[in-house]
Amino acid sequence: xxxxxxxxxxxxxxxxxxxxxxxxxxxxxxxxxxxxxxxxxxxxxxxxxxxxxxxxxxxxxxxxxxxxxxxxxxxxxxxxxxxxxxxxxxxxxxxxxxxxxxxxxxxxxxxxxxxxxxxxxxxxxxxxxxxxxxxxxxxxxxxxxxxxxxxxxxxxxxxxxxxxxxxxxxxxxxxxxxxxxxxxxxxxxxxxxxxxxxxxxxxxxxxxxxxxxxxxxxxxxxxxxxxxxxxxxxxxxxxxxxxxxxxxxxxxxxxxxxxxxxxxxxxxxxxxxxxxxxxxxxxxxxxxxxxxxxxxxxxxxxxxxxxxxxxxxxxxxxxxxxxxxxxxxxxxxxxxxxxxxxxxxxxxxxxxxxxxxxxxxxxxxxxxxxxxxxxxxxxxxxxxxxxxxxxxxxxxxxxxxxxxxxxxxxxxxxxxxxxxxxxxxxxxxxxxxxxxxx
Amino acid sequence: xxxxxxxxxxxxxxxxxxxxxxxxxxxxxxxxxxxxxxxxxxxxxxxxxxxxxxxxxxxxxxxxxxxxxxxxxxxxxxxxxxxxxxxxxxxxxxxxxxxxxxxxxxxxxxxxxxxxxxxxxxxxxxxxxxxxxxxxxxxxxxxxxxxxxxxxxxxxxxxxxxxxxxxxxxxxxxxxxxxxxxxxxxxxxxxxxxxxxxxxxxxxxxxxxxxxxxxxxxxxxxxxxxxxxxxxxxxxxxxxxxxxxxxxxxxxxxxxxxxxxxxxxxxxxxxxxxxxxxxxxxxxxxxxxxxxxxxxxxxxxxxxxxxxxxxxxxxxxxxxxxxxxxxxxxxxxxxxxxxx
Numbered sequence: 105x106x107x108x109x110x111x112x113x114x115x116x117x118x119x120x121x122x123x124x125x126x127x128x129x130x131x132x133x134x135x136x137x138x139x140x141x142x143x144x145x146x147x148x149x150x151x152x153x154x155x156x157x158x159x160x161x162x163x164x165x166x167x168x169x170x171x172x173x174x175x176x177x178x179x180x181x182x183x184x185x186x187x188x189x190x191x192x193x194x195x196x197x198x199x200x201x202x203x204x205x206x207x208x209x210x211x212x213x214x215x216x217x218x219x220x221x222x223x224x225x226x227x228x229x230x231x232x233x234x235x236x237x238x239x240x241x242x243x244x245x246x247x248x249x250x251x252x253x254x255x256x257x258x259x260x261x262x263x264x265x266x267x268x269x270x271x272x273x274x275x276x277x278x279x280x281x282x283x284x285x286x287x288x289x290x291x292x293x294x295x296x297x298x299x300x301x302x303x304x305x306x307x308x309x310x311x312x313x314x315x316x317x318x319x320x321x322x323x324x325x326x327x328x329x330x331x332x333x334x335x336x337x338x339x340x341x342x343x344x345x346x347x348x349x350x351x352x353x354x355x356x357x358x359x360x361x362x363x364x365x366x367x368x369x370x371x372x373x374x375x376x377x378x379x380x381x382x383x384x385x386x387x388x389x390x391x392x393x394x395x396x397x398x399x400x401x402x403x404x405x406x407x408x409x410x411x412x413x414x415x416x417x418x419x420x421x422x423x424x425x426x427x428x429x430x431x432x433x434x435x436x437x438x439x440x441x442x443x444x445x446x447x448x449x450x451x452x453x454x455x456x457x458x459x460x461x462x463x464x465x466x467x468x469x470x471x472x473x474x475x476x477x478x479x480x481x482x483x484x485x486x487x488x489x490x491x492x493x494x495x496x497x498x499x500x501x502x503x504x505x506x507x508x509x510x511x512x513x514x515x516x517x518x519x520x521x522x523x524x525x526x527x528x529x530x531x532x533x534x535x536x537x538x539x540x541x542x
Numbered sequence: 543x544x545x546x547x548x549x550x551x552x553x554x555x556x557x558x559x560x561x562x563x564x565x566x567x568x569x570x571x572x573x574x575x576x577x578x579x580x581x582x583x584x585x586x587x588x589x590x591x592x593x594x595x596x597x598x599x600x601x602x603x604x605x606x607x608x609x610x611x612x613x614x615x616x617x618x619x620x621x622x623x624x625x626x627x628x629x630x631x632x633x634x635x636x637x638x639x640x641x642x643x644x645x646x647x648x649x650x651x652x653x654x655x656x657x658x659x660x661x662x663x664x665x666x667x668x669x670x671x672x673x674x675x676x677x678x679x680x681x682x683x684x685x686x687x688x689x690x691x692x693x694x695x696x697x698x699x700x701x702x703x704x705x706x707x708x709x710x711x712x713x714x715x716x717x718x719x720x721x722x723x724x725x726x727x728x729x730x731x732x733x734x735x736x737x738x739x740x741x742x743x744x745x746x747x748x749x750x751x752x753x754x755x756x757x758x759x760x761x762x763x764x765x766x767x768x769x770x771x772x773x774x775x776x777x778x779x780x781x782x783x784x785x786x787x788x789x790x791x792x793x794x795x796x797x798x799x800x801x802x803x804x805x806x807x808x809x810x811x812x813x814x815x816x817x818x819x820x821x822x823x824x825x826x827x828x829x830x831x832x833x834x835x836x837x838x839x840x841x842x843x844x845x846x847x848x849x850x851x852x853x854x855x856x857x858x859x860x861x862x863x864x865x866x867x868x869x870x871x872x873x874x875x876x877x878x879x880x881x882x
Contacts, residue, residue, distance in 0.1 A: 146828045183828050187784045188688060189774075193584065197821075200576035214687040218780045221690035225703075225779075237687070282678070283686035311678070312686070512680055 138435055139178045140425060141198035141207045142418065143219065145186040152369060153211050153414045154183070157234065159407045160415030161208065164422035167402070172426045175435075178202075184210050188218030195219055199228050205435055206231065206445075208421045211414070213237040213256075213285050223249050229442050231424065233417040238288055238495060241465035242505055248438075250445050250464035252424060253417045254386055254495075256288025257295070257510065259363050259470045261497035262490040262533050263384035264293035266472055267360065268300025270488075270535065273330035275304050277357070279320055279344070280335030282309040282512070289335055289362045291510030295497065298519035299527055305333075307517050313340055317347045324353065332357045337364035342373045349377045366475050368412050371482040378482060381475040386493075387413035387455045388471040388486040392541030399454035416454050424448050456489075465495045471538070486538045498532040567713060571706030581821055583709050583777060586716045589813045590770035592797050593806050594763045597723055600804020601732060602759045603739035605662050607791050608649055609767045611669035614786025616642040616771030618676060621689040621781045626682075631695035639768045646764030647757070654753040654760070657742065669791060677783040688782025692775045702776075712773055719766045723806055726762060735759050796838055802850025811849050 142161055144154035158181055170177045180202050182194035191210050198204045207223075209232045210216050216235020223230045224246040231250055232240055238255035239245075267273050276297065280286040286309075294305050306329070310320055324332060332353065334344050341361070348359060354377060361383035368389050371378070389400075389410055399419065403411040411419075428444035429435045446464050451457035458468035472488040496504045503525055508514050515522055571579055591613050598604040616638045623634035649668045656664050676683045683689065694702035702708050726732050734755050737745045742752045775781045784790065793816075801812020816834070823830050845852050 147831060181828075183824065183830070188780045188782045189778050189785060192778045192780065193580070196580050197577050200580065214782050217687055217690050218778075218782070221779045282680070284684075 135436065137176050137178050138172055138429060139180065139202055139204040140422070141195075141202060141204040142179070142181045143184050143191055143194055143198075143207060143210045143215075144181065144418075145211050145215075146181065146183045148185050150186050150211055153234065156412050156414040157211065157418040159403070160411065160417065160419035161422050163403055163406050163415075164419045164426075166406070168422075168426055172429050175429075177426075180204065184215055186212055186215060188215050191215045191219050192222045195222050195226070195228070199226055205229065205438075205441065206425050208418060208425070209233050210235050213283075216240055217244075220244060220246060220249055227438065229438065229445060231421045231445065233421040234414055236285055236288070239509065241461075241463045241495060242501075243509070245463050247446075248442050250442075250448070250460060252421050252448070252450075252458070252460075252466055253413075254363075254468075255292075255465060256285050256363075257292025257497070258465075258493060258495045259384045259386060260289045260292030261296040262470050262493055262535075263472060264296030264298075264302070265300040265531075265533060266296075266384075266488065266490075266535060267293075267331070267382075268297045268302040271330075273297075274302050275329045276302065276306070276331055276333050276360070277324055277329045278305055278307045278333040278335050279317075279324075280307065280309055280362070281312050281337070281340060283312060284510075286335045286362065287510045287512060291515055292497070293333070293335075293362075294515045294517075294519075294522070295526055298515075298522045299498075299529070299531070302519055304518050309512060310336075310340075315339075315343055317344050318351070321347060321351050321353060324357070326356055329357055331360050333360040333362070334365050335362040337362065337367060338370065341365045341367075342370050345374050345378050345381070349375045354380075366473070366482075366484055368410060368484060371475065371484075374482060376477055376480075376482065379475050379477045382472065383475075383484075384470050384472045384490075385413065386458075386466075386468050386470055387416060388473050388484055390473075390483065390485045390541050391454075391456070391471075393456065395452050396454045396456075411454075413455070420450060420453050420455070423453075424450060461494055461496075463495070463501070467492050467494045469493070472535075486541065489536045489538050489542075490533050491536065493533070498529045499526070500529075568710070571709055576705070579705055579709060581817055583705070583712060585810075585814050585817050586709075586712050587770045587773040587777065588794070588797075588817070589810045590716060590719055590766040590773075592794055592801070592809045592813050593719065593723060594765075594767040594770070595794055596798045596801070596804060596806060596809040597727070597766075598759060598763045599798060601727055601735050601739065602756055603657075604653075604665075604756065604760065605795070606653075606665040606760070606763070607662060607788075607795070608653075608665040608669040608672075609763070610786050610791040610794055611672035612642050612646055612649075612764050612767040613771040613774065614676065614781065614783075615645055615672050616768040617775035617781040617785060618683060618689070620772050621692045621775050622682060624693075625689055625691045631697065635695075635772055638772050639765070642768035642771065643761060643764050646761050646768075650757045650760035654757050666788075666791075669786070670788065673783055673786050673788070676786060683783075686783065688780055688785075690780045692779050692781070694776040708777065715769060715773070719769065720806060720810075723762075723766065727806075731755070731758070800838065800841060800848055802848030802853075805848075805850040808848055808850030808853075815849065 144157040145151060146154040165177060165179055180198060182198060184191040184194060195207060198207055207228055207230045209230055210219050211234045213235055216232055217237055219230060220240050227248050229248050231252055234253050236254055236256045238257055241251050278290060280290055290307060297305060334341060336344060359381050361381050363383060363385040366381050366383050400411060403415060424445060428441055431444045432440040435441055446460060449459040456469040458466040461467050470490040470493045471486040473484040474487050475482050476485045570582060591609060595606060595609045598606050619641050620634045620638040623629040623637060653661060653664050677685060694708055702711060734750055738752050738755050746752050797812040797816050798809055800816060802808035819834060820830055823833050
């Protein structure tokens with residue numbers, strides 16, 4: 105009897121395969137339907153981001169009645185669970201089984217890099233709508249991968265420059281999460297800060313996740329620094345900011361944040377004393393341009409909450425796709441679709457107009473924002489708008505990409521050790537004070 | 543019915559099924575839709591990882607939570623050598639497998655003198671060490687983001703990046719691992735290993751060096767895990783700390799329990815069911831993990847021996863019925879000896 109066991113098992117497996125496999129294989133793709141896939145972490149620790157991404161995309165599709173140029177649109181959502189391998193598998197599924205024309209993309213940096221690696225070989229057009237590693241549109245750029253969001257350094261370079269020149273700070277103490285996105289944020293900040301005349305950005309990294317920051321807070325020198333910058337987000341940021349306040353550190357050094365430290369979704373969990381915190385990103389909820397107000401009201405009506413950057417970025421990714429499809433004859437022509445996506449110019453985007461640079465990363469406004477208490481609740485209010493910020497800041501792309509990738513220990517903490525070509529450039533930023541929310 | 547005739551007929555059936563099965567397995571790339579070939583490929587390399595745990599847990603009573611660590615270590619070594627150092631094929635592959643087996647020797651020596659829960663906890667710690675190194679030694683492992691860009695080799699005109707070629711190589715290696723592990727289980731060594739599972743003290747009294755037997759089993763089990771890791775990284779192109787996280791470890795453990803601990807075939811079915819379950823259920827709901835959890839709960843409540851336990855009990859019932867029928871027909875003949 106024992107010898108027969110594996111045969112029975114394997115035949116059972118075979119029967120199951122036929123049962124499962126054949127119905128699925130019978131599905132055929134309609135050639136006149138535009139198919140769009142969304143990779144989002146709809147379960148797990150980043151599920152809130154996944155939900156916002158899904159909502160933004162669905163809003164855009166509903167506004168277009170799920171049609172484009174008379175063709176119906178099919179929208180397929182796949183859960184990445186914030187795992188690169190799952191994301192690659194789901195990308196394969198979207199391509200090989202659903203035959204999608206475009207994949208709109210993953211949330212976190214590592215997952216973004218994984219999908220980029222897959223996309224390079226498969227050739228499927230991908231819009232990175234929330235993954236921020238700069239090399240996706242720099243040193244590792246693939247022709248079929250475009251981005252409509254940002255790179256880690258992009259908002260921090262003008263922010264660092266502004267902190268040095270406008271606030272007059274010259275010494276910053278930075279505590280950050282120990283992984284690549286904060287490295288890139290720190291890199292952008294240091295470059296801008298040093299160009300603006302700063303002297304030192306002392307950098308300390310903490311493991312992910314950290315709940316108790318008392319040992320880090322105790323190590324912050326009481327004198328010799330102008331401000332503390334917390335380079336982290338999510339539950340870490342809530343814990344850090346609240347403990348910073350409770351330790352009375354606000355009386356010692358003012359607090360700055362990275363792009364996502366004061367996310368709208370996290371502000372309700374922070375103490376009201378967090379008001380005054382400064383940060384910079386390409387999005388601010390207080391914007392009062394007609395494009396943003398229309399988007400915000402439509403989103404609130406549909407989903408009952410204020411849209412965050414993650415929602416706007418998938419919304420605009422869908423609109424970009426539909427405009428690209430309208431601009432070409434046949435969306436089954438992949439090369440034409442990629443070219444149309446790469447030449448995106450989107451002047452009426454809710455966050456403010458943007459266009460893609462030659463590496464297919466947006467050039468757009470960066471907003472410097474201050475946390476304020478409005479009607480008893482905290483919210484971000486834009487105070488300065490920096491128009492047309494590129495992923496390369498003021499640098500020539502070739503000079504920028506010849507530098508090492510931002511890492512734990514690069515760029516150096518001391519501005520005096522910064523390479524000369526990173527300090528000696530013509531400044532391009534214009535800091536426009538925001539009045540009436542614009 | 544003579545005894546000779548019965549064996550011959552059974553052999554015919556066996557050979558027929560074997561040939562049909564071989565034809566179907568080998569011909570998958572020709573007719574299976576692309577994504578299903580992807581899924582079968584994943585089933586094969588995850589099966590090798592699951593078999594590694596199933597062998598240790600079922601034969602040696604060693605529920606090891608280090609196997610995904612070894613799997614991930616192998617994937618990392620291959621990725622680091624081929625992406626960061628551009629080492630030519632086959633060096634990254636060989637170094638990855640040999641290195642993982644060497645690591646298994648070290649881990650095995652540390653873990654061998656513990657049993658049961660202590661073994662579980664110790665191997666959990668060892669697996670978490672590999673994970674922590676992958677996560678935090680950022681200059682080598684690129685930390686949280688992991689390493690992208692590993693590809694299967696191209697040898698001459700033969701590209702193993704082609705899904706069909708990749709699948710065929712994997713299939714051969716998988717079958718080799720499957721039957722070699724079976725041979726180990728059925729060998730005197732396998733018997734000795736089961737002896738250490740049942741009663742280490744008695745085995746020692748009989749003159750066996752129990753830690754050495756368990757260490758050998760641990761090292762043998764590392765081989766399919768290491769090979770699976772190399773296929774994994776060359777197929778997905780990436781390896782991140784998530785690959786060897788505790789979540790993945792528990793997932794593999796659940797699959798082994800689902801399939802039935804100790805049965806290699808059951809383990810393969812467990813992986814197959816879990817993967818297909820995922821592919822099918824995610825079509826209807828994103829709550830895949832909830833559905834999986836409920837299924838697992840029901841399984842543990844009603845079929846604690848896993849899928850293979852159900853299969854065995856059905857087969858035993860048929861065997862009993864056949865035996866009863868034979869007894870009715872021909873009272874004097876003793877019951878068939880082959881039936882369990």
